[in-house]
Amino acid sequence: MVTPTEHAFRPQIQGAAGTEAASFRILIVDDDPSLRRTFPHVLARPGRIFDECGTIGEAIRCLEHEHYALILLDYRLPDATGLALLDWLVDHNRDEAVIIISGEDAIDAAIGALRRGADDYVRKPYHVAQLQRAVDGALHKGALEKANRLMSQRLKASERLHRYLVESSPDLIFTLDSAGRFTYLNPRVKALLGFDRSTLMRQPFATLVLPEDRKRIDNLLSQPGNLPGESFNVELRLRRNRLKPDGEAESITVSLTGIPMNTQEDDRRMVGLYGVARDISERKRAEEIISFQAYHDQLTHLPNRVLFKDRLELAIAQAQRRNGTLAVMFIDVDRFKLVNDTFGHAEGDALLRAIAARLSATLRRGDTLARLGGDEFTVLLPDITRPEDAEVIARKVLEAISPPIGLSKGQFRATVSVGIALFPRDGGSAEELTRHADVAMYQVKRSGKNAYRFFDPDLNTRHRDRIALENDLRNALVRNEFELHYQPQVSVVQRRIVGLEALLRWQHPVLGPISPATFVQVAEEVGLIGEISAWVLEQACAQVAEWRRAGIEAPRMSINLSAHDFHRSNIVASITECLERHALRPGQFEIEITESIMMNDTAGVTAKLHELRASGISVAIDDFGTGYSALAYLQKFPVSTLKIDRSFVRDLEGPMTNPIIAAITGIARGFELELVAEGVESEEQARALRALGCDVMQGYLFARPSRAADASAWLQCPDRLFEALESRVPLERLAGLAN
Structure with missing residues (x-):
């Protein structure tokens, strides 16, 4: 080689x-x-x-x-x-x-x-x-x-790969002849539909399509010239080889891509179809769940605010075309917070589900019940012929809710407040009708709950005024619109001023002076009372400190606190810190509370009142006798003063003696408490009070609530106050009636 x-x-x-x-x-x-x-x-x-x-x-x-x-x-x-x-x-x-x-x-x-x-x-x-x-x-x-x-070799390898991909594909791959019959099916058909390949071969594809979708696929297969481009995609439901418990055939949803097989490039005649069907049942179920959650409340499965508004707008459009009428009901569960606070949110959720079930059972087939959130529900009542129809349903709602609802912690009797607005009388839009029904419901709440009420335009005016008042009230502190007036408490016998009560006044820039009876309750409801009380305390302390620096010895200063103030754990500390900041003696101040405070959270209130008394601050019960007066509370609470309400003093006009005042004066003597009568406006009232043994009085007879400058004049020259009083009423005639 x-x-x-x-x-x-x-x-x-x-x-x-x-x-x-x-x-x-x-x-x-x-x-x-x-x-x-x-x-x-x-x-x-x-x-x-x-x-x-x-x-x-x-x-x-x-x-x-x-x-x-x-x-x-x-x-x-x-x-x-x-x-x-x-x-x-x-x-x-x-x-x-x-x-x-x-x-x-x-x-x-x-x-x-x-x-x-x-x-x-x-x-x-x-x-x-x-x-x-x-x-x-x-x-x-x-x-x-x-x-x-x-x-x-390459062709064989490609064929093997293609066959492997087709045979192993998670999708259903098939071919059809020109008559729409199967000529090939991959093994996926068994797992997907439950049919053997052999049983489907040469069978029409349409036999697997549910009747509702069959027309669409027949049109696509019979008119290939109308197909978009070289392929089409359509969602279909295919029948499975399995029955549901009710005897109906199971089905799956597939996304079908079909590619026509033509005779040649220039000839559009279809001789068959290559198809790929992908199971999208899980995706469709997920889309349905997402869609349901977007338009339904997850707790009760009722329509939510979005879906309710959509249905209401549709009902309004239909009613406008037919000149018809519909009603919107706004339902709020009374005392729902009590259940949440007492038994927990799980019990509150169970209560809401039970109420939703009862409301659903009460309504008509075409009505819509929705949950807006919290304990608020709305109802759409389409096609009512007269307002009385809505009234009948409202009564049924109240009756359906009244039986006790069983919770895991026991039974609870729920009530609801229902507001009703009518289209077109009370509004022409979904938002307006819902808002007006809410206004009517809110009026039911203020009137005692567990009732229904139709919307009244006057209610809306008051509601708007209330909202405007709330908004102005929030800005009143910032704009420095509050001020304190002072009214003296006079000892007739001693002929001197023994106390001053600080009274809050609001000088509204547009409406002028607004009475505390108008805005204090609003401040409590919107959560502003704490800030306002803190401002009153700060201003009163600053004024006493200013008088002291001017050499004026101020008598005891009385300050009113709301029941909401005693819900704050630091109320006592905030009072004592304010006094210390202005270097004032606790004995110079008296905190006035109402009888209702004693009825709420007795243990907590008692502890706070004992802290106040231990620090040297007096405690007075304002408007005594108008609330839940009970001797047991007087024994339990460290009270130092009782104030007789002006409503009792007003009844002293004439020769008759008010037995309630006689009882109050007896209680004060028995418990060794100081006594102050409010609202004294005439000599007859003052003489009657003196005859009953009450010496300290407060009212227009002596002086109206005035600004700090006028109070300074009284304190510097108290004789002027009494000289002016004696020009109208000789004090000797009043003081001579002392026991």
Whole structure:
């Protein structure tokens, strides 16, 4: 064997697979050394590499280590004929091209060689051009066969991959013929629909489609010319091979992509359809859940505010076309906070669900019940012929709620307040009707709850005034619109001022003076009373400190506190800190509370009142006798003063003596409490009070509530106050009635 001869460049071979760079290794097997040397020269081409050997055995050893594009094989060799090598190539599945070069004249030799797989047979003697053509043809044929094999392998690999993807796809993949019948189904059909492939083959695709969707798919399959582009996508429900408990067939929702199979490029006639159906049931269920949550209350599953407004607007539009009437009810659960605070929010939720169920059972089929949030519900009553229809339903609502509702902690009797607004009488929009029903409901709340009421335009005016008052009240402190007036408490017998009551006044920039009876309750409801009480305390302390710096000795200062102030845990500390900040003695101040404070949170209130008394601050019960007066509370609470309400003093006009005042004065003496009578406006009232043993009085008879400058004048020259009083009523006549 000689060293291979290799040429420096490679030719371009044009084959079935395209133009590819090729390098050909050629093995020369001949026992004539001169021929072995000649062949590489006469057959030389760029990229051809030649190996040579002289026997069949050497050729086999070369083939065991190398692959050749072509073998030039002599027929007669020292150890065997070339047919032996051809047999070896067949036995070892080799694909080398072989050209037999032989000097045999017998035709049998050529036939035997060609039968054993030789590609060509060149008989000696031969012309060089003949050999060159044979070699070029064999190499070209080999290149084509190799390219063809590669292409075939790629096609088979692609087919295997495509089949694997189709067979393993999580989607249902199928083909239909021109009549819409299945011609192929992948195995996914069994898991997705429960059908065996064999049972569906040649069956119409439409048999799997639910009746409601069948018309759409029939139109798409029967009119392929109307398909958008080359494919279409549609959502369908397909029947499953399983029944629901009610006997109806189960179904799934799929997104179907169909690609028409046409006869040829220019012919749009459809001969079949390639389809991919993806199960989107879970996505559709998720969308339905999201949509439900967007328009329904998650606790009661009732429509929420958004859906209620949408339905109300639709009902209004329909009523306008028919000149009809509808009603909106606003329902609020009374005392709902009590359940939450007492039993917890879980019990409150259970109560709301129970109330929602009762309301739903009460309403008509076409009515809409919605939960706006918290304990508020709204009802749409379409197609009512007269207001009395809404009234009937409102009474049914109250009756349905009245039976006790069983909770895990016990039974609870709920009540509701119902406001009703009518279209078109009370408004022409959804927002206006809902707001007016709310205004009517709020009036029911203020009037005692557990009732219904129709909207009245006067209610809306008062409601707007109330909202305006709330807004102005929030800005009153910032704008410095509050001021304190002071009214003296006079001892008739001692002929001196024994106390001052600080009275809050609001000078509204537009409405003028506003009575505390008008705005204090509003301040309590909107949560401003704490700030206002703190301002009153600060101003009163600052005024007493200012009088002291001016050398004026102020008597005891009385300050009113709201029941809401005693809900604050730091109320006592805030009072004492204010006194310390202005360097005032606690004995100079008295805190006035109402009887209702004693009835709420008795233990907490008692502790705070004891702290006040322990610090040296007096405690007075204002308007005593008008609320929940009880001797037990007087024994429990550290009270120092009782104030007789002006309503009792007013009844002292004339010769009759009010027995309630007589009882109050007796209580004060029995408990050794100070006594102050409010609202004294006439001499007859003052004489009657003195006859009953009351010495300290407060009212217009002595002085009206006045600004700090007037109070300063009284304190500096109290004689002026009494001189003015004696010009109208001789004090001796009053003081002489003392016991």
